[in-house]
Amino acid sequence: MKKRTALLAFLLALTLTGCFFRGADELYTVPRPSKDYEALQVRLSEFIAKGGEYAAPLSGELIQSVQLQDLDGDGIQEAIAFFRFPNEEKPMKICVFHQTDEGYETLTVIEGAGTAINCVEYAQMDDEPYQEIVVSWQMSDKVHSLAAYAIGPGQAEELLRTDYDSYRLSDLDQDGQQELVVFRTPPEGGPRAELYDYQGGLAMVGTAPLSGGITAVADGGVRSGNLMGRVPALFVVSAYEENGTITDIFTCQDGRLKNITLDTAIGESGETIRFYTQVTGSDINGDGIVELPQPVPLPDYKITTAAVNFWLIHWRQFDAQGVAHPVFTTYHNDRDGWYFILPEAWGDNVTLTRSDLPGGGERAVTFSYWEGDESVEPKPFLTIYKLTGSNRISRATMPGRFILFPEDGLEGASEANTIYAAEFRDGWDHSLSEREIRDRFSLIKTDWFAAG
Secondary structure, rough: HHHHHHHHHHHHHHHHHOOOOOOHHHOOOOOOOOOOOOOOOOHHHHHHHHOOOEEEOOOOOOOOOEEOOOOOOOOOOOEEEEEEEOOOOOOOOEEEEEEOOOOEEEEEEEOOOOOEEEEEEEEOOOOOOOOOOEEEEEEEOOOOEEEEEEEOOOOEEEEEEEOOOOEEEEOOOOOOEEEEEEEEEOOOOOOOEEEEOOOEEEEEEEEOOOOOEEEEEEEEEEEEEEOOOOOEEEEEEEEOOOOOEEEEEEEEEEEEEEOOOOOOOOEOOOHHHOOOOOOOOOOOOOOOEEEEEEEEEEEOHHHOOOOOEEEEEEEEOOOOOEEEEEEEEEEEEOOOOOOEEEOHHHHOOOEEEEEOOOOOEEEEEEEOOOOOOOOOOEEEEEEEEEOOOOHHHHHHHOOOOOEOOOOOOOOHOOOOOOOEEEEEEOOOOOOOOHHHHHHHEEEEEOOOOOOO
């Protein structure tokens, strides 16, 4: 275990420098390599000597030039190296090395055409000890080919090759093995999802339509998450019409792939269409279930532009039948990096205004009570501030204001570059205490699927 840990640390250190092998004068500060690394270096150097150059995957979570994975389940990690041989017909090489008592042996080499390896994943897709390798080959800037390989001694069997727009590995049927779901938007046949499962080989076992009005699956728009009842699902965000998005939700039920949000009457997941796209799906309440946003424009007392200035976000969970269930409603201030959970009692009688301090350093949003009568001015009752600059603490502690973030108040304020504060106004009885305001206030997280 200690040997494998040391090897991994050494490979990582060298990967972060940009390459594995440099001149002796550049490596004098590097700790002495372990025997395991020296043995692996011999094999890697053989490929370098034949004209190979390191070609790490371009995207995904695994982007190292040399990676360590226990592919055969024996508790000993194999080394997987990625090379490009510019002068060969199939220039891209994935070299798998198995560790033995004598050193490292070349287990197999996967060859591919194209210009690069876009991404790579390792998956347990059958009941055999070996993991499969799933590779996206970059054929050109806009064309990618997806392939899956079964790895064995001296060979790599290609199980699948297909074009695709996006894909995801996920155990949708909860059998302990991962399935492959490929999303395609071909010019003929309509956009669809294809389910591949290992049944004596990797075969397509089902399809389900994507929403018909989509123009493309969004980049990074396929995520795993849970529905109500902890049912695993794939959430697929696609571009819709000119400026909107639509989310299709896929599950595996009775061995069949199903788009549970698709309205067959219109051929789209009409419940999830949105044209305010600054907010995306998230496990916003931390219960392990994904919530999807349903933006609703707020009424504006004094409309200053043709565009909608403020939106409320109704967050909803979905069950396995595709029925939406409300969770709560927020105002998301993407500009300032915070959101606020609105009490149900506020209903539809809230409007918002901005009042930023000229010159910067103080940005403010004020909540007001308004019944929609244009002859009656809204009644402000709560202002939330984003404070920066050298005098942020003094402005956060002005009479009537209280600190929302940092959570430890003044103790952490001196260390924080940004302070969030609030102030009650006397326009309306909102029935919330300072503590309740703090509990309903949160900073916006950047990861759209914490549940994934």
